[in-house]
Amino acid sequence: MRSIVRLVPIAVLLLGLSPLEAQKEKREPLTEAQIEQIREAGIDPAERVALYTKFLDEHAEVIKGLTNRAKSPARSNRLDGELQDFTALMDELGDHLDVYSERKADIRKPLGPLAESAQRWLRILRALAGEPGFDLARKEAIESVDDLADEASRLLREQTNYFNEHKDEKGQERAEPK
Numbered sequence: 238m239r240s241i242v243r244l245v246p247i248a249v250l251l252l253g254l255s256p257l258e259a260q261k262e263k264r265e266p267l268t269e270a271q272i273e274q275i276r277e278a279g280i281d282p283a284e285r286v287a288l289y290t291k292f293l294d295e296h297a298e299v300i301k302g303l304t305n306r307a308k309s310p311a312r313s314n315r316l317d318g319e320l321q322d323f324t325a326l327m328d329e330l331g332d333h334l335d336v337y338s339e340r341k342a343d344i345r346k347p348l349g350p351l352a353e354s355a356q357r358w359l360r361i362l363r364a365l366a367g368e369p370g371f372d373l374a375r376k377e378a379i380e381s382v383d384d385l386a387d388e389a390s391r392l393l394r395e396q397t398n399y400f401n402e403h404k405d406e407k408g409q410e411r412a413e414p415k
Contacts, residue, residue, distance in 0.1 A: 266322035266329075267292060282337040286347035289330040290354050296323040297358045304365050313370030320374035323358075327381040331388060338392055343400060348393040355386035 267275070271292050278284040300319050306312050337344050362379045 266326040282342040317371035320378045324378045324381045352389040
């Protein structure tokens, strides 16, 4: 009975530390400088999409650079983190595209480069051979790129049709109530 009484405070202490460990591992896919650039873009949807595309390009280049390095646990861990950041950033961009689409914001200009970049990102990810340390993150990244490429292409078609019919709304940041 005494041993159980002694273990209870230890168990409570360990359970209390678990959330702290999870908080430490929260990754941020953007640097402070990148976050500041997005803030500076403000409510300009086209500029924000262009910035996200640029930052995703940078992540893709890091992943590409790690592809040909010698296999090691450190490389595998780094690739896993980079792939998770890449996927999180794509999901964040996808959320923004949904909002801009609902607002009827004119984002046609950055959608073309985004769709082209997505095809390049797919080639980089598919060239990366899966390994146990990051295979799940790689598969999720490929799925996210596929979804983002489809969304960008669909939005470009929809926006082209919409703004051909509503020429007075071209170049706007969002639809204004009429």
